[in-house]
Amino acid sequence: xxxxxxxxxxxxxxxxxxxxxxxxxxxxxxxxxxxxxxxxxxxxxxxxxxxxxxxxxxxxxxxxxxxxxxxxxxxxxxxxxxxxxxxxxxxxxxxxxxxxxxxxxxxxxx
Amino acid sequence: xxxxxxxxxxxxxxxxxxxxxxxxxxxxxxxxxxxxxxxxxxxxxxxxxxxxxxxxxxxxxxxxxxxxxxxxxxxxxxxxxxxxxxxxxxxxxxxxxxxxxxxxxxxxxxxx
Numbered sequence: 540x541x542x543x544x545x546x547x548x549x550x551x552x553x554x555x556x557x558x559x560x561x562x563x564x565x566x567x568x569x570x571x572x573x574x575x576x577x578x579x580x581x582x583x584x585x586x587x588x589x590x591x592x593x594x595x596x597x598x599x600x601x602x603x604x605x606x607x608x609x610x611x612x613x614x615x616x617x618x619x620x621x622x623x624x625x626x627x628x629x630x631x632x633x634x635x636x637x638x639x640x641x642x643x644x645x646x647x648x649x
Numbered sequence: 650x651x652x653x654x655x656x657x658x659x660x661x662x663x664x665x666x667x668x669x670x671x672x673x674x675x676x677x678x679x680x681x682x683x684x685x686x687x688x689x690x691x692x693x694x695x696x697x698x699x700x701x702x703x704x705x706x707x708x709x710x711x712x713x714x715x716x717x718x719x720x721x722x723x724x725x726x727x728x729x730x731x732x733x734x735x736x737x738x739x740x741x742x743x744x745x746x747x748x749x750x751x752x753x754x755x756x757x758x759x760x761x
Contacts (some may be wrong), residue, residue: 579754581754582739584752625692629748635680635682635699635704635705637684637694638694
């Protein structure tokens, strides 16, 4: 099956700093999502981005499907950005299944 | 539109018991997928249902089963609970035409 690797596993920043999280995947995918998991466990949708670039406020994401990676950018980080960020990928041949990376744990210090 | 709902939110069971978890998808969504999240194994796919049919299944023992009703609500059942079944169980829904998944708040199961 598809392998998903996220890096770095842990990231500690001062408030106001910028960061880049990376997601590499081992095979062609039809969908890719970025999530933020809150302290209560809920996965919050950040981006649905099988290809191209999207922006939402201080967050943006880029997926280069031909090179099998995606990047999540967080600018001017805030303490509320802390948590675990997951990348999840799927293909049309594997109905309803998303394969998740191990996540990046982001800690933003005031 | 209301989001994905899961009940119960927390559950404590003892080894050998069985448990049933419920998931109501976003209105109009017909696909429901279930995942197990543990500290050691991360997020793992259990199974997916679409229009009352299981279309896909992950690598879990037969103690884990599920079903979907005509209103797209889904249940998963775990029989003969083991300590290792303690986990956060998440369900996700997606529409007929789209692949984006939306997750519920999860059910946190503790097996004693």
